[in-house]
Amino acid sequence: MMVLILAVVLIPLLGATINGLFCWFTKRKAHIIAVPAIAIPAIVSLILLARVLQGERFDQVLYWWIPLGDFRVPIGFLLDELSAIMITTVTFVATWIHVYSIGYMDHETPRGYAKYFCYLNLFVFFMLTLCLANNFLLMFVGWEGVGLCSYLLIGYWYEKASAANAGMKAFVVNRIGDFGFMIGLFLIYKHLGTLLFSQAFASAEQLSVGVATLITLLLFTGATGKSAQIPLYVWLPDAMEGPTPVSSLIHAATMVTAGVYMVARTHALFNMAPLSMEVVASIGAATALMAATMALVNNDLKRILAYSTVSQLGYMFVGVGVGVYAAGIFHLFTHAFFKGLMFLTAGSVMHALHGELNLQKMGGLIKKMPITGWTFVVGALAIAGIPPLAGFWSKDEILAGAFMGGHRIIWAVGTFTAFLTAFYMFRLIFLTFFGEPREKHLYDHAHESPPVMTIPLIVLAVGSAVVGLLALAPHGGIVGFLNRTLGEAHEAAGHEGGLTYILMVISVAMGVAGVVLAYFMYMKRMPDPVAMARNFRPVYTLLYNKYYVDEIYFAFIVNPVVGGSRYALWKFVDVIIIDGAVNGVGRLCRLVGGGLRYIQTGFIPDYAWMILVGAVVIYWIGRLF
């Protein structure tokens, strides 16, 4: 078991190392290393999952990395139902995204190509470390590592100012969250005296409710940064500056779900803090609704998907917030398939249209690129919650959990968001793939992507269609499987009783209604969306400008900080004091270097004199003390 786990974690690292150190050598062939470096762990993950299914479990400290008195840093792994599902999802989706990247990145320079695959492998390594860690510190290493890779890949085209800025924004916003996370870790160590999951969770009951609430809120702060929730979601839409497969892997399927995973992993702590659970669920619901409304009017293909991701992450937090942890993770699992798929199809469209992202310039593309178009439709049906596709099962599980747990308002918000989700997704589809082409020359040059890109689309589309059916597997399906570690939800979720069927019908109806409304508005022009926008101009403008949140942040946080920095820090502290000091140090270094050159004459008598003088000084110092 240990060997297999190590293989899963270390093979991607090996791939990253080879492509990193030998980028001059691997160049265009980088994928020959990079793809197997993920595919092999994917297969091994499946073996591990099978063994976990049979009831095996692994939790062991391999060794103590820094044994330092009573503070020791453990390197150890935990494989249970939760981490097994996580690593299987990550490696499976990552494998196909790596394959897709071969086609998508073929215009890059040879070394850029190798660098790209190096970062991508490295990301998977850190993500798997995050999922498999058996202690908070190693988890944090993975947490920071995926953040680093995300930053590097958002800024992959760093010559472009917007890409470099987006990378920076992601980095800074995540720092804010990580700060909370770190303080949470310190508090855990202070109050529980351990950073091992097993020990910390076993003694979680000793915590007072106040401390538990503080710790969990701090942990959740970290989660809002990484998983793009209110108020720290602003970095994710900008992160779309990175290559599209990166958006698909990191900013949709895997990394951004780390926050959800973390909350589920630490459920023993969250169970101690009902207030924190309320906060998680409320923030999740609010984010789901707000992001969905922002997606309604946007015209940028990738940004719509980004808002949709933020919104879906909100659903997952609703799930873990109302105590149906397994449902939240189930949604994470299905979302990885359909959202990964939709980003890849968006990439395929971009590839065909030379980077064009504006929906208003597309239209009718399904005739030119049928595989891309139809796989997108599958993904959209899945996210809209149309049975029997994947999204239906997991979303329904979450909403049912919320309703049964007595969170009626959250349930209502979630259900309404389901309607919005179906609407904006099908608006996107009708504008992109159906109707008349609006830009003739773009349409004329469009072409279907090569098989290396379309095959991953088909695979993920099949996945999006069927993985939800795992809910029907024996012994409670995937939810029952996850509940073996996450504990039975206290509200006794289940599908008994007529009420669940009613809830199910309502949510499906909402999805269908969204699709139908989108069809009438964007295919039949009744009501005409342009007229709607005119009639509801204030609302439209508000949504179009994303509630002015970026502007508000700029006005109240960024600009004061920048202004203060510019006048107080830059003009004075930096230019006069720091630059003065740095230049001074630089000059001093040169001076020291120059002085050292005079010392280093090369003549033996000079050296002998130095030794003698040094000896006198040493003796004198010895006498002094």
Next chain:
Amino acid sequence: MTGGIDISIRPLLPVVVLTVTAVVVLFVDVFSPRERESHYGYLGVAGIALAAWFALGLWGKGSLTFTQTFITDKLSVLTTLIYLLIAALTFLFSPGYLHHEGRNLGEYYALVLFAVVGLIFMTSAQHLILFFVGLEVLSIALYALAGFVRQRDLCNEAALKYLFLGGFSSSILLLGLAFIYSVTDTLYLRGVASYVVAHGASSTLILGMSLVMVGFFFKISAAPFHAWAPDVYGGAPAPVAGFMATAAKVAVFAVLLRFLDSAVFPLRSHWMAMVTVVSVLSMVIGNFAALRQENIKRMLAYSSIAHAGYALVGVAAASRQGGAAVVFYMLAYSLMNLGAFGVVALVGRQGEGYVNISDYAGLAAKRPVLAAAMAICLFSLAGIPGTAGFMGKFYVFASGVKANQIPLVVIAVINSAVAAYYYLRVVYMMYMEEPKEEYQIVFHPAAVFALLVIVVGIFQLGIIPGGLLSASYSSFAWFTF
């Protein structure tokens, strides 16, 4: 045994094996035709392996023999194993290099083996005269090795400088021993300590101790006694420079710890101040001078001065933890420096014509494996987490913090940040610059194998440091620290 003198051959077995191997190498050399390609390196490695096997047998079996002058404790066994590893790696790097220079001769290997014999005597000595004899055995071998490629002027200059300045520092050390003897009437380490406990310190004794320590500082090339190092490392053949920069330093650090602990521990307030000052000077001078070097051998020489400074932080801690950290640090340091000098020897090619940092431009494009090995060694020298260099620094600095040497540790940390610049500059050169030439490097399989061992070692110590650390902890179990 006769006359109550306690003679047991077992503790000496490694030394005997090495000496016999050296003599055999010399004999074979005499009776073989000049133009034949030699395989003395492999013969030497075989001898080293046998010696290591005997040394391992001594682990945990402490003994004090030869009228209590020769100690076999865990510290001496552990350091002996380190010397043997260093010598073996040097032997793997050398044949290809020496073949280029037309100097692949038996005496080279014999000299290295004799040097190791000197090293073992130094670290096992409980009596300062035995220590001095060991030091001279080592030094004379090194003088000859530094000038081994005698047709090269730089080499001769290096040997001559090292000889004169080495002689000068030895005489200072000897003078220090004389002062100590004049006060205490003994040169047994423990004897000195009991005198100090009984009679207290006198200024003559402190003078003697200072002069002895100057001798030590010279050998570890700590500032301000470092001036010879850049010239000698820069001029000596690269594999020899690697051997000098590592083996001698490991030994002198071990002896320094033994001397400070066994002989003059009661005077610790005096020597802690000296060590602290020398540590700061070494770090600052080494790093700042390294910043401006264009010759990679000189850069590595200055870097080794700075590393001596870091390791002295652990000595200044005057604790068992500090001692263990220093031994750990020394092995880490030896691996990464041997690797770096090994790559320098390969890239330098015949006559060491390519030893400027600019000669490494685009090495990664043409010789990816070599560049990767060099990059790993440099990352480790810079102290990037996951490598041996990081762990070494971490333990040394941690011991400094525990001993309340906070200002010293702060200076050390700032210095290691400065140092990253000149190490990573070489990495940048190798990976980011366009290659200017074809790099007609002749690989020698033994050298590649040695690089592999070093890279594995660097990661092993960086990722799983526990084994060596507990071994070096137990080496200091009996220390008074």
